[in-house]
Amino acid sequence: MTGTETVEPELQALIRYIQENRGVDFRGYKKSSLRRRILRRMEDVGIEGFGAYHAFLEKHAGEFPELLNTVLINVTSFFRDTEAWDALRTQVVPRLRERAGTDGHLRIWSVGCATGEEPYSLAMAFAEVFGADVCNRLKIYATDLDEDALRTARHATYAPRDVEGVPPELLAKYFDRTPNHYVFQRELRKCVIFGRHNVVHDAPIIRIDLLVCRNLLIYLETETQNQVLPRLHYALAEDGLSSSARRRPSWRGRGCSRRST
Ligand SMILES: C[S@@+](CC[C@H](N)C(=O)[O-])C[C@H]1O[C@@H](n2cnc3c(N)ncnc32)[C@H](O)[C@@H]1O
Incomplete structure (x- = not known):
């Protein structure tokens, strides 16, 4: 087990069981938050003790999907953290627009996309600049570890409270209204390709012009973050840009050639 936090043997055994039998490796996740999340699920099913819960999980x-939903925190929203999206709109989109020129293509990667709000926000931000042609110019790869979240993302159907962060003019332009929901426009959905991908273990998508990995690394131990960051760096194209959620939004260039990494 990686990391320096002390982990009780029953919890260690549970994490090992999940890895060996369910193919999800939580060894690199912060144990304090993992413990808290598993305890929450145990409370929901009325079980005390990691050993007893382990037996319940096997039976x-x-x-398992319920546990996964509790542990992988899918909290997200459209245009989450306004300041970062303002910086994207004013600094990043024009720069990439210029780089793409009149007929170039852009590749964007939303890592840990949860239920789709982040990649769809990216699609809207770029559609505002590229116009109707956007899906011929732009591919947004949107990946997550959680199949349930990806299913919701592909469905692209959101309750009114989910779209509160979408500016009214974008809501009117890019969503179709049904009696109870807002459905992200089919045409613009064509830009977004969803897929299951584990950022800790799977090979990165490459030649990425803009990489967005927000509110994910915080759940990983420092050691694991240090394994993931070079992979994300490797994913970037020459002059590609990346952002991870920090207190002040920052968009950094790749800064060196792939050969030198
Ligand atoms: C808190 S959400 C962040 C969603 C979005 N990026 C945002 O900032 O609003 C974190 C997401 O990371 C995903 N995740 C956690 N570990 C992952 C891993 N190893 N590989 C890929 N996705 C992971 C979770 O399933 C969850 O959907």
């Missing part, structure tokens, strides 16, 4: 096939 009940439907429990």
Whole structure:
């Protein structure tokens, strides 16, 4: 088990069981937050003790997706953290627009995209500049570890409270209204390619012009973050830009050639 936090043997055994039998490796995640999340799920099903919960998990096939939903925090929203999106709109989109020229293409990667709000926000931000042609010019790869979240993302159907962060003019332009929901426009959805990808273990998508990895690395131990960051760096094209959520939004260039990494 990586990391310096002390982990009780029952929790260690549970994490090992999940890795060996369910193919999800939580060893590089911060143990304090992992413990808190698992305890929350145990409370929901009325079980005390990691050992007893381990036995429950082995016996009940439907429990694993529920646990995964609790542990992988899918909290997200459209245009989350306004300041960062303002910086993207004013500094990043024009720069990439200029780089793409009149017929170039851009590749964007939303890492840990949860239920789709982040990649769809990116699609809207770029559509505002590229216009109707945007899906011929732009591919947004949107990946996550959580299949359930990806299913919701592909469905692209959101409750009114989910779209509160979308400016009214963009809501009117890029969403279709049904009696109870807002559905992200089919045409613009064509820019976004969803897929399951584990940023800790899977090979990165490459030649990326803009990489967005926000509110994910915070769940990983420092050691694991240090394994992931070079992979994300490797994903970037020459002059590609990246952002991870920090207190002050910052967009950094790749800064060196792939050969030198
Ligand atoms: C808090 S959400 C952030 C969503 C979005 N990026 C945002 O900032 O609003 C974190 C997401 O990271 C995903 N995640 C956690 N570990 C992951 C991993 N190893 N590889 C890929 N995605 C992961 C979770 O499933 C979850 O959907």
